[in-house]
Amino acid sequence: MDVTPLVHGYRSGVSTNRTPEDEGRDVAGVRVPRERLTPAVERYLDGLERLEFARVAVAGVVGQNLHDGLVGAIEAVAAGVPISELLPRIDLERRKVLIAILTEMSAALAEARVGALRVLVDDEGTTLTEAARMLGIPRQVASRLYHGRE
DSSP states (O other), X not given: OOOHHHHOGGGTTSOOOBOOTTTOEEETTEEEOGGXXXXXXXXXXXXXXXXXXXXXXXXXXXXXXXXXXXXXXXXXXXXXXXXXXXGGGOOHHHHHHHHHHHHHHHHHHHHHHHHHHHIIIIITOOOHHHHHHHHTSOHHHHHHHXXXXX
């Protein structure tokens, strides 16, 4: 299921959230000064931005699905449709879209985690062990993430 139109709007050129070099970058309505934009911070912000777009997409799909499902179920019950006939009517296409968006959200979260790890180690001088502890992950996982093997 391609959810690109739902969660990748920021990559389509519609809104790059980039400002002139001397101003920095806007992410989710927050201006990040240019002097904070190291490569590691940029990667972290990319992950957070991707996560924000996925969150908005999830909220929209979940909200609409829940509303449509509740109203549809109430209308069916009011019309006398047996529950045994109602349950198979669940819209599989909506479920597929939701699963695809949640998968994208998970990938965005992983990207943000790698970005945070790189900021902690590369920019802030934290050891890999301490960064892993801060992120609540095993050191071995942190090492794989940091070295790009996961």
